[in-house]
Amino acid sequence: MSLKSGAEQVVAVEASAAHTAAARRRLERLFGDTTGRRVQVLPGRSTDMEETALMPFGTKPDLLVAELLGYTASEEGAPAVFADLQRRLGPLPAVPSAAQSLAVPVAPLVLSRTDVWRNWWVHGGWLSRGQFPPGPALYDCRNFPRELELAEPQVWEEFNFSNLDQLEAQLQQDRELVFNLPAGTEVGGLLLWMRAELADGIYIDTRKECTSWNQYYLHLGPQVIGPDGRLGVSAKVDARTEDVSYEFQVGQKSYRSHP
Ligand SMILES: C[S@@+](CC[C@H](N)C(=O)[O-])C[C@H]1O[C@@H](n2cnc3c(N)ncnc32)[C@H](O)[C@@H]1O
Known part of the structure; x- marks a missing residue:
């Protein structure tokens, strides 16, 4: 893609x-003998x-x-990898230039018999509501019913891959969000997903667009919103290494990615 878009060397x-x-194999098919002069693939x-190994053509x-x-902005380690490259080779513009993860509280998911059967057929044993474990768990999902969304989504993590000062400060994040919901609303969990800014004004939102990325359903078990009409959500992210960890507190329920 980079070569097709005009890069001299990759x-x-x-x-x-x-x-x-x-x-x-693919590059040799495309460029034959000239491959090595145009692109180096490093395992x-x-x-x-080392920096010298990362720059086999001798230039930055x-x-x-x-x-x-x-499915989230950080889970594959992008913040730590970009921060490391920016520290050693930068400052450099990056594609994607930024990414965020969003969350929205959702009503308890009730799967129809057809949904349960289809999920079992495609994924092998996705649970029905009755079989959800009582404790919190994170499920891959797509096409989560929009009518179960209970509020406007909010950002719970954000990374600017093109600006090292901002990125360093974002490697650990701790946000306190408040969702205003009618008293008595039943909340089943959070829907989580990713939005990336590839370049100025060009975005991919994996909830709005049909992409190869799924979303996550963070199943927490039903809880009812109290008379104050507030659902407090705290989200802690540690993305200093590629092994990213999350901690969510959602009302009375909590979830940790790393026990
Ligand atoms: C989401 S896949 C993208 C694959 C492919 N480039 C594409 O766009 O379809 C991420 C790839 O990055 C590789 N990867 C992850 N962290 C890396 C790192 N620190 N250095 C080099 N490769 C890494 C993984 O092995 C994986 O193949």
């Missing part, structure tokens, strides 16, 4: 040996490599491009 770093081999994790890059976004 250094591609890939942690997975199978992906590295596939990229090399390994960028975070484990003009642009960082990485698709390290997950």
Whole structure:
């Protein structure tokens, strides 16, 4: 993609040996003998490599491009990887330039018999409401019914990959959100998803658009909004390494990604 978009030279770093081999095969088919002069595919994790290894053409890059976004903005380690490259090679513009994760409280999910059967057929054993474990759990989902959304979504984590000062301060985040809901509303959990800014004004929102990314349903078990009509949500994110951890407190219920 970078070469097609006009890059003179590309250094591609890939942690997975199978992906590295596939990229090399494809590039050789496309560029034959000239491959090595235009693109270098380096096996390994960028975070484990010396600067000299990351710059096999001997020059600093003009642009960082990485698709390290997950169903949330941070779960595949994009903040730590971009911060590391910005510290050692930057400052550099990045694609995506920024990403956020959003959350909205949702009413308890009641799956029809058809949904349960279809989920079992496609995914192998997705649970019905009656079978949801009482405790919190995170489920992959898509096409979560819009009518179950109870409020306007709010941002619970945000990263600016093109600005190291901002990114350093974002590697640990701790937000207190308040959703105003009618007293007596039953809340089943949170729907979580990602929105990325690829370049100025060009966004992908994985809830609004049909993409290969899913969303997450954070199932917490039903709870009822009290007379103050407020649902407090605290979200703590530790994205200093590629092993990102989350802690959510949603009303009376809590969830930790790392026990
Ligand atoms: C979401 S996939 C994207 C795959 C492909 N580039 C694409 O756009 O379809 C993320 C890829 O980044 C690789 N990866 C993750 N962290 C990395 C790191 N620190 N250095 C190099 N590769 C990494 C993974 O092995 C995986 O192949």
